[in-house]
């Protein structure tokens with residue numbers, strides 16, 4: 001593993017995590033995950049994006065799934081990138097995430113999108129996340145929370161512009177600010193497309 005992934009930064013550096021859920025009670029799960037990240041040792045100045053309801057992006061031929069709820073968590077961290085990944089995976093496990101199928105429906109997915117401006121291609125942790133630049137379900141809530149955000153790396157650019165170009169941009173059904181405490185109409189898991 002690259003040294004860049006195991007080295008703790010001398011001072012806190014910016015990070016972005018992406019959260020997604022489409023099984024169980026996604027709203028309760030994302031609220032609990034955001035609360036946990038706000039309290040997590042090694043994370044500072046944590047902010048949470050508006051909540052997005054998004055149609056599932058599926059692999060070709062994959063069976064239908066319920067809509068996702070997606071959000072992005074931003075802040076600064078003194079953790080090494082690998083420790084941040086471990087924190088993300090521990091949180092997934094705490095919410096009973098299973099990995100039966102690639103891009104399968106899940107109770108909670110926590111992806112590491114960026115750590116500082118690191119660009120690292122390691123299968124255990126690739127930075128930025130290798131598909132982040134293509135995913136409106138990540139880019140749209142991120143741009144809503146930080147309109148000037150820039151994704152580093154060769155596929156990077158202004159996050160708001162990448163969101164407008166992403167193939168799934170039409171699948172963002174809504175963005176809800178204030179979702180962590182206030183009511184969110186229509187947040188219940190929807191039946192999969194086709195089953196409606």
Ligand SMILES: Nc1ncnc2c1ncn2[C@@H]1O[C@H](COP(=O)(O)OP(=O)(O)OP(=O)(O)O)[C@@H](O)[C@H]1O
Pocket residue numbers: 085099102103104109110111112113122123124125126127128129130131
């Ligand atoms: N930036 C990253 N964030 C999270 N996991 C990563 C990253 N880069 C590499 N990985 C590796 O990818 C593996 C699979 O991750 P996961 O099961 O969350 O994929 P997925 O959510 O189904 O698909 P996708 O990666 O397209 O979002 C993990 O075991 C992890 O080690």
Ligand SMILES: Nc1nc2c(c(=O)[nH]1)N=C(CO)CN2
Pocket residue numbers: 019020021054055056057058068070103109137
């Ligand atoms: N709308 C949406 N689609 C997805 C998502 C997600 O979080 N939201 N995550 C995936 C694998 O990480 C695959 N497809």
